[in-house]
Amino acid sequence: MPxxxxxxxxxxxxxxxxxxxxxxxxxxxxxxxxxxxxxTTIRDxxxxxxxxxxxxxNHFPSKDALYAAVLERxxxxxxxxxxxxxxxxxxxTLQNPGELVETMMAQLAERPKLPRLIQHEMLAGGERxxxxxxxxxxxxxxxxxxxxxxxxxxxxxxxxxxxxxVLAMYNIMVGYFTIAPLYKELNGIDLLSPTMxxxxxxxxxxxxxxxxxxxxxxxxx
Amino acid sequence: MPxxxxxxxxxxxxxxxxxxxxxxxxxxxxxxxxxxxxxTTIRDxxxxxxxxxxxxxNHFPSKDALYAAVLERxxxxxxxxxxxxxxxxxxxTLQNPGELVETMMAQLAERPKLPRLIQHEMLAGGERxxxxxxxxxxxxxxxxxxxxxxxxxxxxxxxxxxxxxVLAMYNIMVGYFTIAPLYKELNGIDLLSPTMxxxxxxxxxxxxxxxxxxxxxxxxx
Amino acid sequence: MPxxxxxxxxxxxxxxxxxxxxxxxxxxxxxxxxxxxxxTTIRDxxxxxxxxxxxxxNHFPSKDALYAAVLERxxxxxxxxxxxxxxxxxxxTLQNPGELVETMMAQLAERPKLPRLIQHEMLAGGERxxxxxxxxxxxxxxxxxxxxxxxxxxxxxxxxxxxxxVLAMYNIMVGYFTIAPLYKELNGIDLLSPTMxxxxxxxxxxxxxxxxxxxxxxxxx
Amino acid sequence: MPxxxxxxxxxxxxxxxxxxxxxxxxxxxxxxxxxxxxxTTIRDxxxxxxxxxxxxxNHFPSKDALYAAVLERxxxxxxxxxxxxxxxxxxxTLQNPGELVETMMAQLAERPKLPRLIQHEMLAGGERxxxxxxxxxxxxxxxxxxxxxxxxxxxxxxxxxxxxxVLAMYNIMVGYFTIAPLYKELNGIDLLSPTMxxxxxxxxxxxxxxxxxxxxxxxxx
DNA sequence: GATGAATGAGGATTCATTCAT
DNA sequence: AATGAATGAATCCTCATTCAT
Numbered sequence: 046m047p048x049x050x051x052x053x054x055x056x057x058x059x060x061x062x063x064x065x066x067x068x069x070x071x072x073x074x075x076x077x078x079x080x081x082x083x084x085t086t087i088r089d090x091x092x093x094x095x096x097x098x099x100x101x102x103n104h105f106p107s108k109d110a111l112y113a114a115v116l117e118r119x120x121x122x123x124x125x126x127x128x129x130x131x132x133x134x135x136x137x138t139l140q141n142p143g144e145l146v147e148t149m150m151a152q153l154a155e156r157p158k159l160p161r162l163i164q165h166e167m168l169a170g171g172e173r174x175x176x177x178x179x180x181x182x183x184x185x186x187x188x189x190x191x192x193x194x195x196x197x198x199x200x201x202x203x204x205x206x207x208x209x210x211v212l213a214m215y216n217i218m219v220g221y222f223t224i225a226p227l228y229k230e231l232n233g234i235d236l237l238s239p240t241m242x243x244x245x246x247x248x249x250x251x252x253x254x255x256x257x258x259x260x261x262x263x264x265x266x
Numbered sequence: 267m268p269x270x271x272x273x274x275x276x277x278x279x280x281x282x283x284x285x286x287x288x289x290x291x292x293x294x295x296x297x298x299x300x301x302x303x304x305x306t307t308i309r310d311x312x313x314x315x316x317x318x319x320x321x322x323x324n325h326f327p328s329k330d331a332l333y334a335a336v337l338e339r340x341x342x343x344x345x346x347x348x349x350x351x352x353x354x355x356x357x358x359t360l361q362n363p364g365e366l367v368e369t370m371m372a373q374l375a376e377r378p379k380l381p382r383l384i385q386h387e388m389l390a391g392g393e394r395x396x397x398x399x400x401x402x403x404x405x406x407x408x409x410x411x412x413x414x415x416x417x418x419x420x421x422x423x424x425x426x427x428x429x430x431x432v433l434a435m436y437n438i439m440v441g442y443f444t445i446a447p448l449y450k451e452l453n454g455i456d457l458l459s460p461t462m463x464x465x466x467x468x469x470x471x472x473x474x475x476x477x478x479x480x481x482x483x484x485x486x487x
Numbered sequence: 488m489p490x491x492x493x494x495x496x497x498x499x500x501x502x503x504x505x506x507x508x509x510x511x512x513x514x515x516x517x518x519x520x521x522x523x524x525x526x527t528t529i530r531d532x533x534x535x536x537x538x539x540x541x542x543x544x545n546h547f548p549s550k551d552a553l554y555a556a557v558l559e560r561x562x563x564x565x566x567x568x569x570x571x572x573x574x575x576x577x578x579x580t581l582q583n584p585g586e587l588v589e590t591m592m593a594q595l596a597e598r599p600k601l602p603r604l605i606q607h608e609m610l611a612g613g614e615r616x617x618x619x620x621x622x623x624x625x626x627x628x629x630x631x632x633x634x635x636x637x638x639x640x641x642x643x644x645x646x647x648x649x650x651x652x653v654l655a656m657y658n659i660m661v662g663y664f665t666i667a668p669l670y671k672e673l674n675g676i677d678l679l680s681p682t683m684x685x686x687x688x689x690x691x692x693x694x695x696x697x698x699x700x701x702x703x704x705x706x707x708x
Numbered sequence: 709m710p711x712x713x714x715x716x717x718x719x720x721x722x723x724x725x726x727x728x729x730x731x732x733x734x735x736x737x738x739x740x741x742x743x744x745x746x747x748t749t750i751r752d753x754x755x756x757x758x759x760x761x762x763x764x765x766n767h768f769p770s771k772d773a774l775y776a777a778v779l780e781r782x783x784x785x786x787x788x789x790x791x792x793x794x795x796x797x798x799x800x801t802l803q804n805p806g807e808l809v810e811t812m813m814a815q816l817a818e819r820p821k822l823p824r825l826i827q828h829e830m831l832a833g834g835e836r837x838x839x840x841x842x843x844x845x846x847x848x849x850x851x852x853x854x855x856x857x858x859x860x861x862x863x864x865x866x867x868x869x870x871x872x873x874v875l876a877m878y879n880i881m882v883g884y885f886t887i888a889p890l891y892k893e894l895n896g897i898d899l900l901s902p903t904m905x906x907x908x909x910x911x912x913x914x915x916x917x918x919x920x921x922x923x924x925x926x927x928x929x
Numbered sequence: 930g931a932t933g934a935a936t937g938a939g940g941a942t943t944c945a946t947t948c949a950t
Numbered sequence: 951a952a953t954g955a956a957t958g959a960a961t962c963c964t965c966a967t968t969c970a971t
Contacts, residue, residue, distance in 0.1 A: 083305035220437025525747030662879025
């Protein structure tokens with residue numbers, strides 16, 4: 046269902062098998078994001094795809110494997126994008142911390158169901174948490190350490206506080222997407238509309254820059 | 267398990283039945299918070315309490331009712347505390363917005379499982395969302411409107427931006443507790459330790475005051 | 488609930504215990520008649536009486552015993568009445584076979600739920616059938632034999648056919664009451680109204696007399 | 709078990725699934741007829757078929773649906789046969805009312821369990837009564853109206869009495885089959901034996917013709 | 930690759946009954 | 951006599967998974 050994936054279908058009419066697998070992934074992503082792992086049944090997924098229950102096992106060996114595949118497909122590109130920006134930052138070209146925020150917001154905006162998926166998994170707790178999600182959250186903290194040591198934020202915050210500020214920004218962004226449906230229902234405003242997303246991205250970016258004391262305070266630099 | 271509830275036991279040795287009901291609520295709170303509604307079975311709860319499966323139905327008529335009771339018992343005191351502060355703010359005595367943050371952090375710190383419970387429910391989405399949680403989230407936004415109109419924050423942010431800043435603070439705080447176990451595992455630091463909680467509460471409070479441009483720092487302004 | 492039983496309550500305010508036992512019997516009679524043994528739960532009965540589930544066991548040792556008591560209380564008077572008429576017939580004073588019909592109709596009319604109770608039990612089949620019901624059906628056939636040997640019907644029907652005619656009459660009468668609610672719903676006529684009951688009793692009686700060739704042949708008698 | 713259904717198996721070796729479904733229907737028909745809806749468990753049915761409990765749900769979505777299917781399969785052919793005779797009667801070719809009796813007896817004789825099924829359902833009462841059974845009983849009354857208006861019975865009975873005579877005949881026939889097991893136990897005679905059935909069918913037919921005054925008007929015939 | 934059928938394990942809930950109070 | 955609590959055994963039904971076709 047996600048536009049990005051559906052789009053690939055129309056472009057690359059791959060072998061029928063892969064097509065079905067991808068349709069399964071799409072449906073599963075929706076349902077896992079909406080109801081979590083325990084709340085989603087193989088039958089629900091099959092029904093959403095329009096196949097019978099056992100056919101799903103021709104494409105994924107188990108519910109667990111399907112879940113892992115959904116996480117993998119969903120999180121990988123986000124991680125990649127973040128890594129790219131992070132690498133740039135590590136190489137000294139990260140102009141401002143807000144850029145990380147903008148990248149992440151852009152990535153999540155493309156897959157608005159993803160944050161719910163991640164939140165569900167995060168709630169599932171420490172041990173059960175997929176290694177992929179550990180890989181997702183760890184580099185974010187490392188970014189914080191990097192910035193803490195070298196950036197202008199070091200002037201304002203303790204290193205440890207910085208890690209927690211990063212955590213806070215993570216929570217802000219993921220929570221923003223997670224809460225969007227409810228927010229729309231309560232306030233009538235669609236947080237996922239392009240306008241709002243753009244605006245919020247700018248706001249979060251500003252906040253990050255303000256808190257991390259990025260270029261703004263550096264003035265003419 | 268929650269200290270506040272256990273405390274009442276020693277004071278009022280109520281009827282055996284009420285005791286069991288409360289033990290069921292305790293166990294259910296833990297499990298629902300950990301695994302969500304779908305991931306928690308009545309059997310799990312009964313086993314945690316040390317009773318047989320059908321005995322639970324002497325105290326709660328259904329899994330749904332038990333879940334509702336857990337939410338009710340968990341969220342009510344937090345709502346009450348927030349309302350108290352909110353009322354004070356409405357009456358003009360809310361010295362700084364950070365006070366709301368401090369109150370909420372204190373409340374959540376007393377029931378560290380609660381945020382997970384709330385997050386699970388929030389993820390369950392719009393329609394299924396318990397009315398109680400709507401009651402929980404709505405007044406928070408109303409606080410924002412109040413501050414927006416009268417507080418010094420009005421000088422800095424648009425009214426709509428304020429609502430979203432409040433949302434962000436909500437996400438920060440709930441996310442802080444939610445992610446605590448994982449954070450400890452990854453970084454070795456217990457976010458729920460008294461020291462950390464105190465420190466973070468101060469930090470969040472500062473941030474809020476900074477963003478909302480509270481009176482304190484504005485001093486002579 | 489049955490008027491006849493409730494009436495005794497107002498007349499003889501016996502010890503409270505007996506009162507409760509009788510109220511239980513009333514409620515159980517209603518429910519067993521309506522839903523059968525398997526379809527009726529002890530909880531249903533207790534609820535109808537207004538007591539809690541275990542209290543019922545202060546009056547009846549088990550569901551089976553309660554069921555037996557209901558059958559006993561319901562069927563005994565009918566059996567007694569039939570026996571009386573039968574005895575009279577055996578003694579040579581049974582003026583016409585229709586009298587048996589009239590007696591039975593009158594008895595059933597007083598306890599309109601009883602036929603359903605009997606039908607339920609009859610359907611439960613041979614072996615499980617309560618001894619009481621065997622006692623109920625057996626003498627009816629014996630009446631048939633008696634009439635067959637001595638009455639004018641002997642002129643018209645074979646002895647074996649007579650037994651089956653008796654069976655038919657039994658089915659007609661019990662079925663009449665059993666089907667009454669549905670008949671009312673379909674045709675708008677209440678078969679249990681005094682008028683209808685009177686009329687039908689006369690009709691059945693006529694039919695019996697016609698078939699058994701009672702008074703008809705006796706002419707001026 | 710019913711001969712008619714088993715017969716189709718040998719003729720059309722349908723798909724395995726349909727076979728199983730039919731075996732389930734057979735077993736369920738037996739059990740529902742014997743014990744009623746509430747007294748029959750899915751486990752009983754599965755066991756009788758020789759499959760495991762959940763397998764039954766591959767063929768019928770619920771106990772209710774299975775019950776409905778049993779009723780449908782059992783009653784449809786009887787309704788069809790009755791309709792055929794009824795239509796003939798409506799067209800003026802119904803030579804005598806006894807023909808309806810003969811048809812019904814023949815139909816019930818082929819499925820001797822069916823009457824018990826119907827009785828159970830009838831006892832379940834008005835509202836819960838399957839629409840199919842309403843469809844079953846209604847046309848019988850309409851036959852009565854038809855006969856009442858045009859037939860020679862009109863000379864002897866009031867129209868309303870006719871309806872009740874029809875009801876009586878219904879009760880006689882269904883009751884005959886229902887009580888057969890008990891009758892055999894008590895009197896040693898199998899009412900369902902071909903000889904008895906033939907004899908009784910003739911008897912009932914005669915009675916109907918006698919009561920409805922059929923042959924009477926035919927005079928010397 | 931798809932599916933009808935089958936199934937062990939389990940899931941929420943009910944039921945008749947017991948027992949201490 | 952009444953009842954709150956407890957429970958073994960069932961009850962209907964779902965779930966993830968397998969397998970033959």
